Amino acid sequence: MLRYLISRVATAFAMVLLATLVIFLIANTVPGDPALAQLGDLAASNPEFVKAFRAKWGLDLPIWHRYLIFLEGLAHGDFGISIASQRPVLDDIRDFAPATIELATISFILSILIGIPLGILAAVRRDSWIDHVARFVSLIGVSAPTFWLAFIMLALFYGMMEIAPGPGRVDPIAFLPPRVTGLLLIDCVLAKDWETLNDALAHLVLPATVLAAATLGLITRTTRAAMLESLSQDYVRVARAKGLVEPHIVLGHALPNALIPVVTLGGLAYANLLTGAVMTETVFSWPGLGRYTFRSAVSVDFPAIMAITFIVAAVYIAINFLVDLSYAVLDPRAVKR
Amino acid sequence: MTNRIPSIDRRGFLGGLGAAGLGAGALGAAGLSAFPGAALAQGRRNALLIGLDIGDSITFDPARLAQYSSPMTLKAVYDTLITMAPGDYINLKPNLATSWEYRADGKAVRFKLRQGLKFASGNPVRAEDVKWSIERVINLKDQPAQYIAHVQGVDIVGADTVDVVLKDPTQPILTILAAPSFAIMDSKLLATQGATAAADAKDADKATTWLNGNSAGSGPYSLTAWERNQQIQMVRNANYWGEKPGFERVVIRHMSESAAQLLALKRGDIDVAFNLIPEQIATIKGDPQIDLIGTASLDYIYMAVSENAEANPALNKKQNRHAIGCAMDYDGIINSLIGGSAVRPANFLPVGVNGATAETTKEIGFKQDLDRAKKLLAEAGNPDGFAFELTYSNNAIAGVSYQNLAQKLQADLARVGIKANLNPIDQVNLRTLYNQGKLQAVLTFWNPPAVENQLWASATVNRVAKRVHWTPPADMMKLVDDASAERDLGKAAALWRTYQQRMVDAAHLFVLIQPVYQIAVRKTVTGFKPTAAGWMAELGGAKPA
Numbered sequence: 001m002l003r004y005l006i007s008r009v010a011t012a013f014a015m016v017l018l019a020t021l022v023i024f025l026i027a028n029t030v031p032g033d034p035a036l037a038q039l040g041d042l043a044a045s046n047p048e049f050v051k052a053f054r055a056k057w058g059l060d061l062p063i064w065h066r067y068l069i070f071l072e073g074l075a076h077g078d079f080g081i082s083i084a085s086q087r088p089v090l091d092d093i094r095d096f097a098p099a100t101i102e103l104a105t106i107s108f109i110l111s112i113l114i115g116i117p118l119g120i121l122a123a124v125r126r127d128s129w130i131d132h133v134a135r136f137v138s139l140i141g142v143s144a145p146t147f148w149l150a151f152i153m154l155a156l157f158y159g160m161m162e163i164a165p166g167p168g169r170v171d172p173i174a175f176l177p178p179r180v181t182g183l184l185l186i187d188c189v190l191a192k193d194w195e196t197l198n199d200a201l202a203h204l205v206l207p208a209t210v211l212a213a214a215t216l217g218l219i220t221r222t223t224r225a226a227m228l229e230s231l232s233q234d235y236v237r238v239a240r241a242k243g244l245v246e247p248h249i250v251l252g253h254a255l256p257n258a259l260i261p262v263v264t265l266g267g268l269a270y271a272n273l274l275t276g277a278v279m280t281e282t283v284f285s286w287p288g289l290g291r292y293t294f295r296s297a298v299s300v301d302f303p304a305i306m307a308i309t310f311i312v313a314a315v316y317i318a319i320n321f322l323v324d325l326s327y328a329v330l331d332p333r334a335v336k337r
Numbered sequence: 338m339t340n341r342i343p344s345i346d347r348r349g350f351l352g353g354l355g356a357a358g359l360g361a362g363a364l365g366a367a368g369l370s371a372f373p374g375a376a377l378a379q380g381r382r383n384a385l386l387i388g389l390d391i392g393d394s395i396t397f398d399p400a401r402l403a404q405y406s407s408p409m410t411l412k413a414v415y416d417t418l419i420t421m422a423p424g425d426y427i428n429l430k431p432n433l434a435t436s437w438e439y440r441a442d443g444k445a446v447r448f449k450l451r452q453g454l455k456f457a458s459g460n461p462v463r464a465e466d467v468k469w470s471i472e473r474v475i476n477l478k479d480q481p482a483q484y485i486a487h488v489q490g491v492d493i494v495g496a497d498t499v500d501v502v503l504k505d506p507t508q509p510i511l512t513i514l515a516a517p518s519f520a521i522m523d524s525k526l527l528a529t530q531g532a533t534a535a536a537d538a539k540d541a542d543k544a545t546t547w548l549n550g551n552s553a554g555s556g557p558y559s560l561t562a563w564e565r566n567q568q569i570q571m572v573r574n575a576n577y578w579g580e581k582p583g584f585e586r587v588v589i590r591h592m593s594e595s596a597a598q599l600l601a602l603k604r605g606d607i608d609v610a611f612n613l614i615p616e617q618i619a620t621i622k623g624d625p626q627i628d629l630i631g632t633a634s635l636d637y638i639y640m641a642v643s644e645n646a647e648a649n650p651a652l653n654k655k656q657n658r659h660a661i662g663c664a665m666d667y668d669g670i671i672n673s674l675i676g677g678s679a680v681r682p683a684n685f686l687p688v689g690v691n692g693a694t695a696e697t698t699k700e701i702g703f704k705q706d707l708d709r710a711k712k713l714l715a716e717a718g719n720p721d722g723f724a725f726e727l728t729y730s731n732n733a734i735a736g737v738s739y740q741n742l743a744q745k746l747q748a749d750l751a752r753v754g755i756k757a758n759l760n761p762i763d764q765v766n767l768r769t770l771y772n773q774g775k776l777q778a779v780l781t782f783w784n785p786p787a788v789e790n791q792l793w794a795s796a797t798v799n800r801v802a803k804r805v806h807w808t809p810p811a812d813m814m815k816l817v818d819d820a821s822a823e824r825d826l827g828k829a830a831a832l833w834r835t836y837q838q839r840m841v842d843a844a845h846l847f848v849l850i851q852p853v854y855q856i857a858v859r860k861t862v863t864g865f866k867p868t869a870a871g872w873m874a875e876l877g878g879a880k881p882a
Contacts, residue, residue, distance in 0.1 A: 032765035036772060040403045040786060043480045044772065045800035085395050085565070087546075095565055151596055159600040166606045167597040172568065172590045173380040285592045287566040295392060300765050 119223025722754025
C-alpha cells in the first residue's frame, strides 16, 4: 500500500510539472508582450525603460532559462513575483484563494445535500412528479449559462424582490473582521462578529446557488442513473425477498453501490468549482481566484499563470487521488484488484 | 504629536454614531437585527459609497502610479502643488501652492506655499516635504518619473517658497505637476515606513507596501485600507485645511460588472456608479432618485492607419487615406454606438484642451462626403476602392464594443468601395503588434496621464508616427516644440490649431469617439464633481444631501 501511495504521488507530481510545461509553451506562443501589458504608452516607448523592465522580470532571458527559473523557484516553494501586481504570486493567491474556496465549498455542499437525495427520490419514484421535477432542475442547472443565471438571480432576488443582498462578500459599509484564515465565515466566528457573519452568509446565498446549479444537475442525474442500476440488481431482489423494509433496501443496500460514480463525479465537480468560478465571481464582484486568473491571462503575467496552472493541476490530481482512496472505503474490492 | 493616521474600526465607528445622537438602545437593537442591519443603514448616511471597477489598481504609491482607477483615491488623500477644477482643463488652480511663476531666468518655476497646513498625521506641511516628494518620484525611476524627466530637482528658497528647477525649460511642467503622481507627501511620517527620496531610492525605498494600505497626505480623506479586487476605504481627514469633507467614510467598492452596479445603485447600496453603459443609462433617465452627471472626458477611441507600402500599397497613398476620412459617418457612429453621448475632436487633441473645441472640429476636421471620397480614390488610381485589414481588440471601452464600431466603419467604407477586413485580437497582442508597426489599421484607445497638450502632440510625431510608418517633416516637429514651449495660452492655442490642421492633412489618425461619461449619483449625495483631468472625480466636495 505504501509503495502504491508513493508511486501515485510521484506520478501526480510529474503530471503537474508536465501541465506547467505545456501552459508555459502555449503562453509563450502568443505575440503579446508582458511589458506592454503593464507599461503606459510613454514608458513602453522608452527603450531604456523597457529594457530595464525586461531585465527586472527576466523577460530578456531565453525561454528554456525562464522555465528553469520557474522550476528552481518551485523547488524552494516560491512562485516568483507577479508582473501585474508586482508582489509575490503566493501572496496574491493567499489573498484571493479563500474567497473562492469558501464559495466553492458552500456550493459543493449545497449541490451534494440537494443533489443526492433528489437523485435517490427520482430513482425510487421513477416517472412520478418528483422524477420530473428532478429532471427539470437538472436540465436548468446543466444547460443555463452561468452568467445568464447569475444576472437573472441577481436581478430577481436583489433588484426586484429585494430579499437578497447585492454583489460582494459583505455589505459595502460593513467592517471586515481581522483576517486570520481569509475564509470570511471562519474569521467572523473567530472574531465573534455575528452581525458580519450573518451578512456574509446572506451574501453567499445567490453566488453559491448559481455556482452550484450545474454541479447539482450533474449529481442528481448521476445519482438517479446509478440508483436505478443498483435497484435492478439481484441483491436488491434478494433483500426484498427477505422482507427487508424499503428504506433499508434503498439506503443500506443500493445506495453504497450507487455512490461510486457519484463520488468520482463529485470529486471532479469540486475541483471544477474551485477553478472555474470566473463568471460567477465577475457578476457577483467576488474577489476570488477566478478573476485573478483571468486578469493574469489577459496581461500575459507569466509567474501568475504558471503558479495558477500548477495549483489547478495539483488540485485536480489531489482530488482524484482522494477519490481513489475513497473507493477503498466504499468498495473494498477496488483495492484488492 | 502623533504619527499615526487616524483609523477607524467598527467599535470606534459605532461610538461615533452614538455621539452623533443615536441612543444606546438604538445601537443595541441595530446589533441584534437581521440583514441588512440598522447599523449598516445608519452607516450609509455617513459614508460615500462608490461602485467602480478597480481591478486594474496595483498600487497607491503616487510615485508608481500608472493605472486608470487609482488616481481618484490618490487625489482624495493627497494634495498636489496645483490642480485643475472640473471642466476647466486650460487654467490651473492653486492647491498647496497659492501662486507660481517662472523665475526671472526662466530655468525654474517658483511656487509660494500655503502656510500653517498639517498632514493627516498632524505633521506640518513644509517646503522640505515638497522637495522630498518630487525628488522621490524622480529617484524611484518608476513610470511617473518619465513625465518629469526634464526636472533637475527642487530647491528650497524659504520656508514658504520652492523652486522646481528645470533641465529643459521649453518642456511643459505646470500641467504635469497637477497630476496625482506628483502628490506632496508627509516625508517625516514616511521616513518611519522605509521611504527615501535619495538618489538610490529605486532600490532603497521600501514604503510602497505601506502606502498600499495607508496614506501620508493632506487631502480631504485618508486611506485606511485597500483590499485588492474588493474595496478601498478612506476616512475623513480631521486636519484637512479646506472645507470640511462631507462624509465620515468613503468606500470604493469593486464592481466589474456594470449590470451589478446598476442594481446596487437602484437599491441604494452604492451612491455613485461609474461604469454604466449607454443602454443602462437610458433606463435610469428621469429616475426621481438618481442624477446623471455628464462629464466630457479627455479620452478617445481612434483609428490609426499605417502608410507602410509593404503592408498595403493602397494605404501608402495619402488620397486613399483621405478617402477613408471622408467616407466615415462620424455623427452616425456617435449616435448609434454611444447614444449620442460623445464629442469628436479634429485630431489628436481632445475637445476641452487649449486649442481644441467642437468648433475647431467643424472647421478643420474630416466630414463625411462620399462624392469627395470617390473622387480621391480615383485620383489615387483606385477608382474601385481597395481592401485593408482593420485590427481591434475583442473588448469594449466606455460601453462601446470595438466589434460594433469596426462593423459600422466597415459598412461606411463599403459605400465608396473600400473593403475593411475585420481582425479582432486580444488587447495585449494588439498593443504589441501595433507598437511594432505591424498593423495596417487599428482601432484603439488613448487616455492621457496628465492634461498637457505636449503629451498628445509629441506622441503623434514621435512614437505613434513610427507605428504608422510616418516620418513627420522637420517643420512639423518644430511646430510641436514651439507650441509646447509657448507660455501665452492664446498664442499657444493658435499654434495647436495649426498642428491639428497638419495632422488632419497627414491623415494617419482619425479620432472617432471622445465619450461624455455619464456618472449616476443618487440624490442623497450632492456636490459630487466628476472631472476629466485624470482622477475621475473630486471627492472632497461631495456631501450628504
